[in-house]
Amino acid sequence: MALTDERTALARLAVVTLLAGAGAGLGGMGLALALHFIQHLAYGYSLDAVIGAESFLQGVSAASPLRRIVVLAFCGVVAGAGWWALYRWGRPLVGIRKSVQSPAQTMPLPETTIHALLQIGTVALGSPLGREVAPREIGAALAGWLSRRAGLSPDEARILIACGAGAGLAAVYNVPLAGALFVLEVLLGTFSLQALLPAIATSGIAALVAWIGLGDEVQYPVMPFEISPSLVVWSVLAGPLLGLAAHGFKRVSAVMAERAPRDWRLLPWNLAVFASIGLLAIGFPQLLGNGKGPLQLSLANDLSLGFAGGLLLLRVLVTLAALRAGAKGGLLTPGMTIGALLATVLGCLWTIAWPGVPPGAFALIGASAFLAASMNMPLTAIVLILEFTRVGQDFLFPLIFAVSGSIAADRLCAMTFRATSREPAAVPTGSRP
Known part of the structure; x- marks a missing residue:
C-alpha cells in the first residue's frame, strides 16, 4: 500500500x-x-x-x-x-x-x-x-x-x-x-x-x-572572437571595476523602485518620464526598449568610444527614471546592456596601450560580469551568455576571470556596507557616552 x-x-x-x-x-x-x-x-x-x-x-x-x-x-x-x-x-x-x-x-x-x-x-x-x-x-x-x-x-x-x-x-x-x-x-x-x-x-x-x-534562434549572433593575452589580462583587471559599478547600480535601482508611487501619482510620473524618454529618443533611438539594440551594436563592434560613453550615461538614467516612476520590468537585458557599454568604454581605452582586441569581445565579457554581480548569479550569467551568443568554449576563460572579479568586488562592497551600517553613531565630543 x-x-x-x-x-x-x-x-x-x-x-x-x-x-x-x-x-x-x-x-x-x-x-x-x-x-x-x-x-x-x-x-x-x-x-x-x-x-x-x-x-x-x-x-x-x-x-x-x-x-x-x-x-x-x-x-x-x-x-x-x-x-x-x-x-x-x-x-x-x-x-x-x-x-x-x-x-x-x-x-x-x-x-x-x-x-x-x-x-x-x-x-x-x-x-x-x-x-x-x-x-x-x-x-x-x-x-x-x-x-x-x-x-x-x-x-x-x-x-x-x-x-x-x-x-x-x-x-x-x-x-x-x-x-x-x-x-x-x-x-x-x-x-x-x-x-x-x-x-x-x-x-x-x-x-x-x-x-x-x-524558432530555435540565437538571441545575439556574434563573430568568432579570438582569445589573446591582452583580453585575458583585461578581463582580470576589469572584473572588479565592473563589479563595483554593478553593485552601485543594484543599490540605486533598488532605492528608485522602493520610492516609486503606488497610487494616482503613477499616471503623472510615468507620463512625464516616458515622454522625456521619447524626447531623448529623437537623437538616441537606441534608448528605446529593453536594451537589446545597443547590446547588439556593442557585440558587433559598431560603437565608438564617445558614443558608447554617452549612450551608457543615458541608458542608466532612463532605466533608473522608469523604476522611480513606478514602471515594472526586469533588469536582465538592461544590466547586460549597461555592462556591455561600460566594457566597450574600458576596452577602447585599454586598446590605446595594448591594441588588437575588437570592442565586441570586451562588450561580451562586460555584459556577463555586470549581470553576474547585479543579479547575484555568477554561474547563470556565464551560461546565459554562452547560450545567448553560442560563442566558442575557449571564451570561458576570460568570462570566468571577469565574473570572478566582479562577484568578489560586489561581495566586498556588500560586506563593507553591512559592517558600516552596524557601527554605532559617533558620540559628539564633550557629551556623555
Whole structure:
C-alpha cells in the first residue's frame, strides 16, 4: 500500500512537472509574440510578419521623431493608469521569491497575468526595462496553481514554482540550461537531485515548446572572437571595476523602485518620464526598449568610444527614471546592456596601450560580469551568455576571470556596507557616552 502511494505521488509530480514546463513554454511564447506584434504596430515596421528580419532598433530608427514621442507618451499613460488600476482594484501581487519561500502565499493568476501583460506592453512600446520577469511570473503562477490542484506537498510545490519561473526564462530567450541554473542558483539555492531533475525537465520542455512560435534562434549572433593575452589580462583587471559599478547600480535601482508611487501619482510620473524618454529618443533611438539594440551594436563592434560613453550615461538614467516612476520590468537585458557599454568604454581605452582586441569581445565579457554581480548569479550569467551568443568554449576563460572579479568586488562592497551600517553613531565630543 505504501509503495502504491509513493508511486502515485511520484506520477503526480511527474505530470505537474510536464504540464508546468509546457505551460511556461506556451506562456513565454505567447508573451514574446505579443511583444513583437505591439512593437511592429506601434512603430509601423514589418507589419506583414510578427517575427521578421527587421530588428526593433531598425524599426524605431526608421520611425519619425514625432511618432517616437507619441508612442512613448502613450506608453506612460498605459503604465501609469494600468498599474494604478491594478494596485487599486486587484488583489495584492505576490512575487516569485515570496511564493517560493512560502507556497501558501499564492500568486493570483488574473492579477499576475495583467501585471505580466503590462510589462510586455510597456517594453514593446519603448520602456527601458526588461521583459524577462513577465514570463517568469506566468510560469511560476501556473506551476503554483497546478501544484495546488495536484495536492503536492509544500516542498514539492516550492520546487515546482521555482521551476516554472526558470522555464519561463528558458522559453522566452531559448536558454534551457540557464533557465535551470537560475532555478538552482538564484531561487532555490541548492543543486540537490530533488531540485535538479525538475529544473532541467521544465526548462527543456519550455524551450522546445516555445520553438513552435519563436524558432530555435540565437538571441545575439556574434563573430568568432579570438582569445589573446591582452583580453585575458583585461578581463582580470576589469572584473572588479565592473563589479563595483554593478553593485552601485543594484543599490540605486533598488532605492528608485522602493520610492516609486503606488497610487494616482503613477499616471503623472510615468507620463512625464516616458515622454522625456521619447524626447531623448529623437537623437538616441537606441534608448528605446529593453536594451537589446545597443547590446547588439556593442557585440558587433559598431560603437565608438564617445558614443558608447554617452549612450551608457543615458541608458542608466532612463532605466533608473522608469523604476522611480513606478514602471515594472526586469533588469536582465538592461544590466547586460549597461555592462556591455561600460566594457566597450574600458576596452577602447585599454586598446590605446595594448591594441588588437575588437570592442565586441570586451562588450561580451562586460555584459556577463555586470549581470553576474547585479543579479547575484555568477554561474547563470556565464551560461546565459554562452547560450545567448553560442560563442566558442575557449571564451570561458576570460568570462570566468571577469565574473570572478566582479562577484568578489560586489561581495566586498556588500560586506563593507553591512559592517558600516552596524557601527554605532559617533558620540559628539564633550557629551556623555
